[in-house]
Structure formats: structure tokens, C-alpha cells
Amino acid sequence: MLERFKTHIQNNFSFLMGKRLLLACSGGLDSVVLAHLSVWSDLDVTLAHCNFNLRGEESDGDELFVRNLADELKTEVEVKPFNTQEQVQLGKGSVQMVARKLRYHWFNELMDDKGFDYILTAHHTDDNLETFLINLSRGTGLDGLSGIPAQNDKVIRLLLNFSRNEILDYAQKEKIKWRDDSSNQDNKYLRNKIRLEIVPQLKELHPTFLENFKQTQTYLHQTSAIVEQHIEALKKSLFKREGDRFEINIERLRELQPVEAYLYQLFNTYGFTEWGDVKQLLTAMSGKEVHSKTHRLLKDREYLILSKMELDNKETYFVSEKKCNVETPVPLKMDEVKTIGETSKNTIFLDKEKLNYPLILRNWEKGDYFYPFGMQGKKKISKFFKDEKMDVLSKEKQWLLCSGNNIVWVIGKRLDERFKVDDSTKTILKITLSV
Incomplete structure (x- = not known):
């Protein structure tokens, strides 16, 4: 099995060589065999053990076993205790779901803090079959029937091509010791029921059932x-x-x-x-x-x-009279000029003395209205948006430049008639939206 394992790495996971790998090790048969195979294949692994404190002395015994295994294999080990039952009682999910969340949250923390490149887990062909049957029983599509992927981002499953019997035979042949988890015999868990009762019957119906399943997965x-x-x-x-x-x-x-x-x-x-x-x-x-x-x-x-999805943007920004450039929430450039130049939706000229500072930048609100430049009378902003054929998302992202409670500019759309330059204007302010 060791030679097959090395060949499997060489053909499919050669990129793991020289990388820092975090190996999830419970102390059970599968993860202990994976630890031995990985070390003997010259992979740089650190064992990571979660003590979920669910089985009293048995859980502590698992932790001690993994620490001793790390010494035996001359590799590093990381151990983390969890108050799993407390999280379950807080309504965070079932025991298995909570344990999984805690496990992977810690693994990801270790990767960030200590620079590990990948996580190795000991899932094998029988695990894949059990997952297939669980998904099938609940109703699933092609993704669910495809089973456990050999690689899911940073999580890699090097034993997925090996059966539980192959792993057991190898451990016995090499006199590898492991810990048995008593909870694996508890039929109240769906996966255990499938493992202990259903899968053996399927294998009995057809001696090559597991191989046929692997081919079907392919x-x-x-x-x-x-x-x-x-x-x-x-x-x-x-x-x-x-x-x-x-x-x-x-x-x-x-x-x-x-x-x-x-x-x-x-x-x-x-x-x-x-x-x-x-x-x-x-x-x-x-x-x-x-x-x-x-x-x-x-x-x-x-x-x-x-x-x-974005959070509702109800934030308000203020623009002082001294400010010439605005970066947030929209990029605006403000200059005093002597004459009116070419105007556009993104460039306006207005009478500065009609403004009350600080100016306000905000999103539109229900009931907003303004006096569109070049038109007589006022118009609701909602009606203006409709006439402009703006979709809901564009409306949500539309910013208004306001003087007090009055809208000066529907930015990038239309100036307000009340702030236009006229014969009495003494100071012309040019505002440009940088796009």
C-alpha cells in the first residue's frame, strides 16, 4: 500500500512535496495510517488533533495517543480542546455538525497563523460510499451523487482511492496501533447505521460492489x-x-x-x-x-x-467649503471658475452663493424631490428615476449632493434649477464627477 500511496502522490498530488501540511488526526485507524504513510512518503506533516471532550477519559486518551504518535513519527503536533456540548446546548447544531464547524475553523486558523499550505484528511472509498448513500436518501442532484472530492480548495483527501479493508489490512501487517472510537458503534447516527448495517449487505449482494461504486463515481x-x-x-x-x-x-x-x-x-x-x-x-x-x-x-x-448582497447604505457624508476634492463616496472635483464651460451629466456649473455649507452627500429617500434643470416645477426623485429607466440597483447606488434639505444635483444625472448660474451670480462653482 505504501508504494501505491507514493505513486498516487507522484501522479496526482506532486505539488504537495515541500509544502507544509496539516494532517487531521483523531487517533483512529484511518488518520493514523495516513500519518504513517505521509511521513514514510517524505511529506512535511504536522498532526492536528481536536479534543471535543465528548467521551470523558476516552477523549483524553485519544489526545495522549496522538501526542505519542507524533513523538514516534518525529513530527510536530497541534492539539485543541473544545467545549463541544456547550455549543450544542446553545443551539449551534447537532453534535456532529458543531464538531465539524469547530474542527475546520481551528484548522483554518492554524493555516493562517502558522503558514500551513494544505489540510490532509483521511477520508477513503467507504466514506465516499456512505456519503453517496446519505445524499441519495435525502434527495440530491449530480453534485451530491459525485461524492467527496479528492481536493476541495485547501483540503486534500489522499486515501480516497483506498478502501477501509485495505487500510485495516495494511495497519495489521505493519503492526500499526490506533484508537477505536466507541461512538462509531452507535446506530443513532445515520452514517453509522449505513456503515454498520446497509453497506455490509450491499457488499454481500455483490463481491465487487465497492469497485463497481468507484467506477460509477468516475x-x-x-x-x-x-x-x-x-x-x-x-x-x-x-x-x-x-x-x-x-x-x-x-x-x-x-x-x-x-x-x-x-x-x-x-x-x-x-x-x-x-x-x-x-x-x-x-x-x-x-x-x-x-x-x-x-x-x-x-x-x-x-x-x-x-x-x-450589500448592506443598506444610509451613511451621510459632509463636504466643507474648503474641500476641493472628494473621494468618498463618489469622486468629485470642485473648482471656482470665472466663466461657464461645456456642461454634461458629469460636469455642472452652479451659483456658489446659493449653497449652504457643509454640503451633504447621501442616497435618495422616499419623498425626495427636486427642480430639474431646464424644467418648470418640481419632480419626485422616484418619478425622475422612472423616466430615466433606472433599475432598482442603480437607484440604490444613486448619490445626491444636497444643500441643507434641498437637492443640488442628482449626481451624474441632472442639476437642480434653483442652483443654476444666472445674471446675479458672483461666484461660479464647477463640480466634476470623475468616472
């Missing part, structure tokens, strides 16, 4: 790669970038069949999960939107607009 990964290539090509065609967002033509989306499957493939990487709501956007009124934790999907006329 086919599924290949199919997944084809789907991914197709979706990436489709995204390049459908997703039109406009600044910090994407616009997607709804009519073209509706032509895709089956539309639900395409919506999932196109938008699942942005965190969306409510696919019924996403589909309804295709026929919803403008202004309707669906949120994920990181993104928002907005219906705007014939487009869906995809953008990152």
Missing part, C-alpha cells in the same frame, strides 16, 4: 465535468457584465429546457436554494427579487440582475 465525475463545461460556455453567452453585476436576458432563460435544471446549474454557485422562487422571477413583476446569503437576483423588465 463516470459521474466525468459527466459532471461535461455539464460544468456546458454551463460555463452558457454563462459566457447569457451573463452580460455591467459594472459590478450581471444582466441575464429572461426570454433566453425561458428557452432553456428543462428550465429548473438550468436555473440550478446557472445560479447554485451563488448560494441560491429556493428554486421555486427563482423560477417565479421569470414571470414576476419588475422589482421582485430573491436573496441568497451572498447574492440577490432581481427582476428588472426583461432582465434578471445578479449582484452581490
Whole structure:
């Protein structure tokens, strides 16, 4: 097995040589064998052990075992105790979920603080099969059936091509000692029930079941790669970038069949999960939107607009009379000039003496109105936005330059008539939006 392991690294993970690796070691069979194989393959590993304090003296025994293992292998070790049960009682999730969150949060801290390059875990083929069956029982798509990836960003699983029996046989042959976790025999956990009751029956039905499963996984990964290539090509065609967002033509989306499957493939990487709501956007009124934790999907006329979630920007900025340049929240340059030059949406000239300082920069609010330059009478900002055919996201990001309660300039759009230069103007102020 050692030679197969070395060949596996050479063929698929040669980039690990010379890197600093954090090896998650519980003290159980799989992680202990991985530790031995890694050290004997000249990988630079440091053992990392989590003491979740869930099994009293047994948990402390695991910790001592891993410390002694590090001495035996002449490698470094990191150990962290956790009050796991307290986190569970605070409603942070099940024992297994909380333990996993605590484990990976600590691993990532170690990587940042001590400069580790990758995390090694001891998942193997049987773990992959169990994950496949769990996902299958809950209902899943192609991603769920593809199982555990050999590499997920900085997490690498070097034993994924090896079965539990192969690992056990190797440990017994090399007289490697390990610790048995009593909780692994508890059938109240779904994974244990599948491991102890279902998988043995599947293997009994067909002697080569595990090998057949590995081959099926290979086919599924290949199919997944084809789907991914197709979706990436489709995204390049459908997703039109406009600044910090994407616009997607709804009519073209509706032509895709089956539309639900395409919506999932196109938008699942942005965190969306409510696919019924996403589909309804295709026929919803403008202004309707669906949120994920990181993104928002907005219906705007014939487009869906995809953008990152942002906190509501209600901040107000003040501009003193002495200030000539403004960088935040929008870049403005202010100069006193003697004559009016060429005006545009981004350059205005106004009567400085009509201004009350400090000027105010803020987002628009419901009820705002101004007197558009060149027009008689006032107009609500919301009506002005509608006439300008501005979408919801553009409205949210629109900044106003104000003098007291009066809007001076809908920045980059229109000056207010009340502040224009006239025959009585003594000081002309030129303001330019740098774009």
C-alpha cells in the first residue's frame, strides 16, 4: 500500500512535496495510517488533533495517543480542546455538525497563523460510499451523487482511492496501533447505521460492489465535468457584465429546457436554494427579487440582475467649503471658475452663493424631490428615476449632493434649477464627477 500511496502522490498530488501540511488526526485507524504513510512518503506533516471532550477519559486518551504518535513519527503536533456540548446546548447544531464547524475553523486558523499550505484528511472509498448513500436518501442532484472530492480548495483527501479493508489490512501487517472510537458503534447516527448495517449487505449482494461504486463515481465525475463545461460556455453567452453585476436576458432563460435544471446549474454557485422562487422571477413583476446569503437576483423588465448582497447604505457624508476634492463616496472635483464651460451629466456649473455649507452627500429617500434643470416645477426623485429607466440597483447606488434639505444635483444625472448660474451670480462653482 505504501508504494501505491507514493505513486498516487507522484501522479496526482506532486505539488504537495515541500509544502507544509496539516494532517487531521483523531487517533483512529484511518488518520493514523495516513500519518504513517505521509511521513514514510517524505511529506512535511504536522498532526492536528481536536479534543471535543465528548467521551470523558476516552477523549483524553485519544489526545495522549496522538501526542505519542507524533513523538514516534518525529513530527510536530497541534492539539485543541473544545467545549463541544456547550455549543450544542446553545443551539449551534447537532453534535456532529458543531464538531465539524469547530474542527475546520481551528484548522483554518492554524493555516493562517502558522503558514500551513494544505489540510490532509483521511477520508477513503467507504466514506465516499456512505456519503453517496446519505445524499441519495435525502434527495440530491449530480453534485451530491459525485461524492467527496479528492481536493476541495485547501483540503486534500489522499486515501480516497483506498478502501477501509485495505487500510485495516495494511495497519495489521505493519503492526500499526490506533484508537477505536466507541461512538462509531452507535446506530443513532445515520452514517453509522449505513456503515454498520446497509453497506455490509450491499457488499454481500455483490463481491465487487465497492469497485463497481468507484467506477460509477468516475463516470459521474466525468459527466459532471461535461455539464460544468456546458454551463460555463452558457454563462459566457447569457451573463452580460455591467459594472459590478450581471444582466441575464429572461426570454433566453425561458428557452432553456428543462428550465429548473438550468436555473440550478446557472445560479447554485451563488448560494441560491429556493428554486421555486427563482423560477417565479421569470414571470414576476419588475422589482421582485430573491436573496441568497451572498447574492440577490432581481427582476428588472426583461432582465434578471445578479449582484452581490450589500448592506443598506444610509451613511451621510459632509463636504466643507474648503474641500476641493472628494473621494468618498463618489469622486468629485470642485473648482471656482470665472466663466461657464461645456456642461454634461458629469460636469455642472452652479451659483456658489446659493449653497449652504457643509454640503451633504447621501442616497435618495422616499419623498425626495427636486427642480430639474431646464424644467418648470418640481419632480419626485422616484418619478425622475422612472423616466430615466433606472433599475432598482442603480437607484440604490444613486448619490445626491444636497444643500441643507434641498437637492443640488442628482449626481451624474441632472442639476437642480434653483442652483443654476444666472445674471446675479458672483461666484461660479464647477463640480466634476470623475468616472
